[in-house]
Amino acid sequence: MNRANIISAKQAVFLLLTCILSTVDVFLPSEVAQHAGRDAWMSALLAALIGYFIYRIIIGLCLIFPDHSLVGFSRLLLGRYLGGLLALIYIVSFLVFCVMVTIQFSIIISTSFKPESPPFVWHMVVLVPALYVSYLGISVPARMNELLLPLGLLLLPLVALLNIPNINWDEYLPMLQHGLLPPIEGAVLTAGELTYPMLxxxxxxxxxxxxxxVGYGIPAFITVGIALLIxxxxxxxxxxxxxxxxxxPALMMVRSIEIGFITRMDPFMMTIWFTGFFIFIAAFSYSAASLTRELFGFKGYRMILLSYGFIIIIAANIYITNVPLLRYFMQFPLTLWLYxxxxxxxxxxxxxxxxxxxxxxxx
Known part of the structure; x- marks a missing residue:
């Protein structure tokens, strides 16, 4: 097997962390606040536990068939055609996730940084380099992410520390004002974004x-829990x-930092988001192409990957300005799909x- 397609367990878990953290702090904090209110912090803790449970289920299934991808073991269990249909569902899902992340990136840029620029440009900015590195093999984005993720994680506690003068802890009170159901609803919504270990x-x-x-799962989801709390x-x-x-809200938190010469840190936040989206698209587009190659018996994945790149860019431009539709889809419909x-x-x-x-x- 080509060494460009071999990654370590640590690199795999780092990829999962980046895929989770790059999407969980875009629109989700606002949506969880709408459901859980002041008890959003409870939703964050419960969501991390749910996410870890889902991770263990996925890892448990994969370790039953350690030498088979989804295509292989679904066909072993369900037969050639039903197993192939199941694999096709995951391929389509992976492509939809890539489309959504591509759109999210352009929405962030268009609404907060460059409103005069056409979103299509920003789709290409994140999609082209992501497809290029995945074209070289999954180990390339995995190695890049192994270096970049720790730097991104440093920004989270830094934002919290620099915002200490702006924190009003009374905003968390009263706790459970409307009972347990709102934070549970917020946790279910949040945990939906923690299901990307399906990669x-x-x-x-x-x-x-x-x-x-298995062992890497606990520290990984402790990290996720801390990130959600922040x-x-x-x-x-x-x-x-x-x-x-x-x-x-995450961008507003960064923009609220004003301590002496430390101000306007939002370009750093945008850099972290770009890196996360870039790695996300690289990992999921490669996985979609790899599963397609195995499903249909093609010799390689690279032409499939390029074809999927065209599909992603076309799909991303269909509802390019429909932010309310995207936000609605990212709540109940997407959550149900992810679970x-x-x-x-x-x-x-x-x-x-x-x-x-x-x-x-x-x-």
């Missing part, structure tokens, strides 16, 4: 020392009503595998 379903044959994926600081910093009404492909289907496949005597029979 492992495509990459598992390419990961060395797969058994380490995201909820928009409530005591900006106020609950402002957070609910804002399109990008279906990351939790419901993997649990079903695990049950089928156990009934058919796997993993002992898996070869």
């Amino acid at each position: 492992i379903l495509a990459l598992i044959p390419l990961i060395s020392h797969k058994e380490k994926l 995201g909820t600081l928009s409530i005591p910093i900006l106020g609950l009503k402002t957070t609910e009404a804002s399109l990008l 279906s492909v990351s939790l419901v289907i993997p649990i079903f496949l695990i049950i089928v595998a156990k009934l058919r005597g796997y993993p002992k029979q898996a070869k």
